[in-house]
Amino acid sequence: MKIGSYDLAANNLYADMQSMSNQAQNRIMSDSKVDRNVINPTSSNFADMLEKAIDNVNELGQTSKEKVTAFEMGDRNVTLADAMIAKEKSGVAFEATVQVRNKVLEAYQKIMQMPV
Numbered sequence: 001m002k003i004g005s006y007d008l009a010a011n012n013l014y015a016d017m018q019s020m021s022n023q024a025q026n027r028i029m030s031d032s033k034v035d036r037n038v039i040n041p042t043s044s045n046f047a048d049m050l051e052k053a054i055d056n057v058n059e060l061g062q063t064s065k066e067k068v069t070a071f072e073m074g075d076r077n078v079t080l081a082d083a084m085i086a087k088e089k090s091g092v093a094f095e096a097t098v099q100v101r102n103k104v105l106e107a108y109q110k111i112m113q114m115p116v
Contacts, residue, residue: 053100057093064090 064086071083 054097057090057097060086060090060093 064083067078067083067086070078071080
């Protein structure tokens with residue numbers, strides 16, 4: 001069955017879709033003005049994202065340590081609640097980081113066990 005210039009047979013439909021997809025990608029990639037981030041604006045370097053997350057966890061830990069020390073030294077600007085909340089935020093962030101690390105290691109081990 002034909003509609004327009006496209007054959008709707010099951011085998012030909014898939015081939016036509018692949019052909020159109022390849023043509024569109026080639027057209028986008030051949031345009032030298034197109035930046036890779038325009039094609040997929042959400043793409044980020046995993047290493048950069050991981051570094052930012054670890055820096056954030058480190059910052060939360062430092063803030064927690066500073067608030068606890070300030071409270072222990074008798075600073076009236078830092079309440080017990082402030083110190084406890086900062087400590088909990090730091091602990092939750094650290095635990096989340098450990099869980100991400102565990103999942104990455106688990107995925108790596110599964111990939112390494114795959115037959116080649």
